[in-house]
Amino acid sequence: MTRLSDILEMLITFDGISRKFVLPSIIDKLRLESFRGNTPHGLGEDSAAISTNSDDVILLTTDAIVEDLCLQHPRAAGFNAVLANVMDIYAAGGVPTSFAVALSYSDQQIGEAILDGLISGSHTFKVPIVRGHTNPRSSSTYVVGSATGVVEKEYLLTAGGAQASNVLVILFDRKGKRGLHYNLGWDSVTDRASDSVVRRLSVMNDIAVMKLVTASKDVSVAGIVGTAAMMLEYSGKGGIINLDEINRSRPRSVPLEDWLRMYISLGFLLATTEEHIPKLKEIAKAHGLSACRIGTVDESKLVKLSLGDEERILFDFKKGSVLTPRNDHD
Incomplete structure (x- = not known):
């Protein structure tokens, strides 16, 4: 060898x-069977690009953090949820404008540590957290983030x-x-x-x-x-x-x-x-x-x-x- x-x-x-x-099987199923909207750049991209009536397109991305990291290093999990989404927006040539999060846990200390990481990430990357969902009595522990961004169409x-x-x-x-x-x-x-x-x-x-x-x-x-x-x-x-x-x-x-x-x-x-x-x-x-x-x-x-x-x-x-x-x- x-x-x-x-x-x-x-x-x-x-x-x-x-x-x-x-x-591939998931993407093909979604492409063929889900409702088709006006999204010329969607599945397969780091960020979906959603057309508007202006010269800008709205960027949208989603990332989840694996449960092991959430359990072992919850603050890092929260921070990395913001990082992963922000990177997707910049990769499309855009600037992040907002962040939303779904948070699930059963241990209050873990939940608070994930939240602290999310807050730290919002400051580091200068992106506001504008929406969220929390389940504090879950049988699983996870954090899923979504970010929006904006870029001019010609620079996408x-x-x-x-x-x-x-x-x-x-x-x-x-x-x-x-x-x-x-x-x-x-x-x-x-x-x-x-x-x-x-x-x-x-x-x-x-x-x-x-x-x-x-x-x-x-x-x-x-x-x-x-x-x-x-x-x-x-x-x-x-x-x-x-x-x-x-x-x-x-x-x-x-x-x-x-x-x-x-x-x-x-x-x-x-x-x-x-x-x-x-x-x-x-x-x-x-x-x-x-x-x-x-x-x-x-x-x-x-x-x-x-x-x-x-x-x-x-x-x-x-x-x-x-x-x-x-x-x-x-």
């Missing part, structure tokens, strides 16, 4: 990726716009550390002032206005590779993810095998053209972030990993949907 073979097996069985395998970023010959670039903050409560998390938020966090996130607003990218996603719990695979599939494309490039740009304190799977708290994956990379690097640096290329897009509908002289197929979208199927029903 080579190192690349070991990495391939590790990624296929990684929970952050494997939990996504159920999505999509997760499905990657084109063949595009370059895949990751934006992230090198000044971070492993998450205190999640070993596969890169935390660049909790030690920063709110203004510093928002300034870094606003990089996506500048990138959207300058129209420097064809596709955008925040780096989710699926990690760098899983997020890239989701973008490629939703775009109807394939690509090569270059692990040597990722290895060169990773934080030195984090081994490659961990970095590939990490949830990056201020991380975005972009598809762009070669000529826009210098400007992307310039804008990222101005916002305190690094912009590092990690791969390329092609028409193969294969997600391939390369390391040294070896190349292996991770996913073959020609065989069927895997993670986030392209919306062919529109």
